[in-house]
Amino acid sequence: MDRIDARVLTISRLRPFRSSATTFGVLIGSGFRRYSTYRQATIAGSFTNIVFGFLRCYVLLAVVAGTGTQRAAGYDAEQLATYVWVGQGLLAVIGLWGWTELAERIRTGDIAADLLRPVAPVPAYLAADLGRALHAMLTRFGPPLLAGAVFFPLHVPSRWQTVPLFLLSVVLAVVICFGCRYVVNATAYWLHDARGPIMLWTLGAGVLGGLYFPLRLLPEWMTVTLWLGTPMPSLLQAPLDVIAERDPPGLQAGLVGVQACWAVLALSLAALVQRRAERKLVVQGG
Amino acid sequence: MGELRAYAALLGAQARSVLSYRASFLVEVAGNMGATVFDVLTVLVLFRATPRVGGFTLEQALLMVGISSAGFALADMLVGNVDRLKVYVRAGTLDAVLVRPLPALPQLLLMDLPLRKALRVVFGFTVLGGAIAINDIDWTPARVALVALAPGAAAAFFGSIFVISAALAFWWVESGEMGAAFTYGGRDFTSYPITVYGEWFRGLFAYALGFAFVAYQPALALLGRTDPLGLPGWAGYLSPLVALLAATVATGVWRAGIRQYRSTGS
Numbered sequence: 001m002d003r004i005d006a007r008v009l010t011i012s013r014l015r016p017f018r019s020s021a022t023t024f025g026v027l028i029g030s031g032f033r034r035y036s037t038y039r040q041a042t043i044a045g046s047f048t049n050i051v052f053g054f055l056r057c058y059v060l061l062a063v064v065a066g067t068g069t070q071r072a073a074g075y076d077a078e079q080l081a082t083y084v085w086v087g088q089g090l091l092a093v094i095g096l097w098g099w100t101e102l103a104e105r106i107r108t109g110d111i112a113a114d115l116l117r118p119v120a121p122v123p124a125y126l127a128a129d130l131g132r133a134l135h136a137m138l139t140r141f142g143p144p145l146l147a148g149a150v151f152f153p154l155h156v157p158s159r160w161q162t163v164p165l166f167l168l169s170v171v172l173a174v175v176i177c178f179g180c181r182y183v184v185n186a187t188a189y190w191l192h193d194a195r196g197p198i199m200l201w202t203l204g205a206g207v208l209g210g211l212y213f214p215l216r217l218l219p220e221w222m223t224v225t226l227w228l229g230t231p232m233p234s235l236l237q238a239p240l241d242v243i244a245e246r247d248p249p250g251l252q253a254g255l256v257g258v259q260a261c262w263a264v265l266a267l268s269l270a271a272l273v274q275r276r277a278e279r280k281l282v283v284q285g286g
Numbered sequence: 287m288g289e290l291r292a293y294a295a296l297l298g299a300q301a302r303s304v305l306s307y308r309a310s311f312l313v314e315v316a317g318n319m320g321a322t323v324f325d326v327l328t329v330l331v332l333f334r335a336t337p338r339v340g341g342f343t344l345e346q347a348l349l350m351v352g353i354s355s356a357g358f359a360l361a362d363m364l365v366g367n368v369d370r371l372k373v374y375v376r377a378g379t380l381d382a383v384l385v386r387p388l389p390a391l392p393q394l395l396l397m398d399l400p401l402r403k404a405l406r407v408v409f410g411f412t413v414l415g416g417a418i419a420i421n422d423i424d425w426t427p428a429r430v431a432l433v434a435l436a437p438g439a440a441a442a443f444f445g446s447i448f449v450i451s452a453a454l455a456f457w458w459v460e461s462g463e464m465g466a467a468f469t470y471g472g473r474d475f476t477s478y479p480i481t482v483y484g485e486w487f488r489g490l491f492a493y494a495l496g497f498a499f500v501a502y503q504p505a506l507a508l509l510g511r512t513d514p515l516g517l518p519g520w521a522g523y524l525s526p527l528v529a530l531l532a533a534t535v536a537t538g539v540w541r542a543g544i545r546q547y548r549s550t551g552s
Binding site: 202 | 307309310313314317318320321324327328331332334335336337338339340458460461463464466467468471474475478481482483484487
C-alpha cells in the first residue's frame, strides 16, 4: 500500500482550459437556439430596419447632393449608402437596445441562481450574447443589405483586407456593446431599478454610436474626443467606416485597434463591477 | 360623471406610483426630452455639411421639425403607450380591461400615462416657436389659424398612427417593432422636406399614408412657398382634415380589432 500511483495526480495542463472552452461553446449554442425561436419577431424587425434604412439613406444622399461636391464628411454617395444599410443590418447584431435581462434578474432576485452556477456571470452572459449575435448575423444582417443593394448603388470594397477587418470589427463591437450593457444593467445592484441608466444608454448609444448620422459630420476635435474618450463610436461607426473604406488602410486598421482596447476595457470593467457587486449583494425577494 | 371619476382615479393612481420613485422619474423626464433634443441636433448637424437639403434652408427645415416634433411629442405622451398593447394581449391583462364598464382605449391610455414625457412636449413647442421666430412669415388670419391648428393636427395624425400600429397586435401578437416603422419612422419622415425622398417611397409615405400633410405642406403654406412637387398652395390647410380622416380610420381599425380579439387564456 506504500506505493502510490502517481499517474492519478497528473492532471493535463490543458484540461481546465479545454473544459471551460467547451462550456463557453455550449453556452454560445444555447444563446443561438434561444433566439432562433423568435422567427416572426425576426421578420418584423427586419421590416423596420429596412424602412429606417430608406429614411436615413435618402436624407444623407440629399445632404451629399446639397454640397455640390459629391462628397460629405469624406464619404461619397455610395459610401454613405453602404454606411446606412450596413448600419441597419448591424443594429440587431450589436444589440444596441432592449437588453434589460440582467437588471430584471437583479431586481427580482433571480440573479441568485446565476451566482450559484460554476461559471462566472460575465463569461456566461457574454457567451449567450455571442450566440445571439451570431444568430442575428445570419438572419438580420442580410435583409437590409439586400434591400439597400437593390435600390441604391452601394460601395463595393476594393481592398483585400476590408472584409476580414470588418468581420473582426463586428466581433469587437459585439463584445464592447455587451460589456457596456452589462455595466449599465449592473447598476441595478445598487439602484434596484436600472431604468434611468438604461434610458441614458439607449439615448447615448444611438447618437454617439453613429446611428443617426455619421459622427464624421461633427467638428474633427469632437469626433476624435468621442472616439478615444468613449466606447460609443466603436459600436457602429467603426465597423461602418471600415466597410465603407472611408479612411486610408492605416487608419482603417487603427480603428479596429482602438476597438480592441475598448473591448478589453469594457470586459474588465464589467468583471470589476460584478466582483464589487457580489461583495455587497443582498438578494431581493423570497 | 361616475365615469369621469373612474378615469380620475386611474390617473391619480398612476401619478402616485410614478412619483414614488422620484430619482428614476427625473432621469426618465430628462432622457425623454433628450431623445427629442437629439432629433433636432441631428438636423443641425446635417445642415453643417450643406446649406440646403432637398432645396430647403435650415430655417425652413426647422419649421417642419418644429411642427413634427411638437405634434409627435404630444401624441406620444397622450397615446404613445398604446403600443404596449401587444404585451397586454400576450399577458392577458387586456381581459381585465375589457370586463370593466369603461371603454377599453381610454383605460389603456390611463393605465400608463407617461408624465415623464411632459417636458419633451414643452421642448417640441419651443422648437416650433423658435422656428416661427427665425422665419420671415407674412402673417395673414389664415396662417395664424394654421399655425395654431397644425401641431394639434399633427398630434392627432401621429396618435392615429400609434393606435393603428398598436392594433396590429390584435391580428399579429408577434408584430414586435414593426409599428415603430410607421410611428417613429413617420416622425423621421416628417422632419425633413419630403423632396429628399425617392419617388415611390415618397408616394407611399407622403401621399398614400398622408405624412406629407403633417409638417411639410403646412410649413410651405406658412412660408408662402410654392410646392416644388406640384401640390397647390392650399394643400397645407388640409392638415386638420387629413388628421380627422386618419382618426376615423384609426377608430374603425381599433373597433374591428377589439371585436375580433380572442383572449390567449393565460
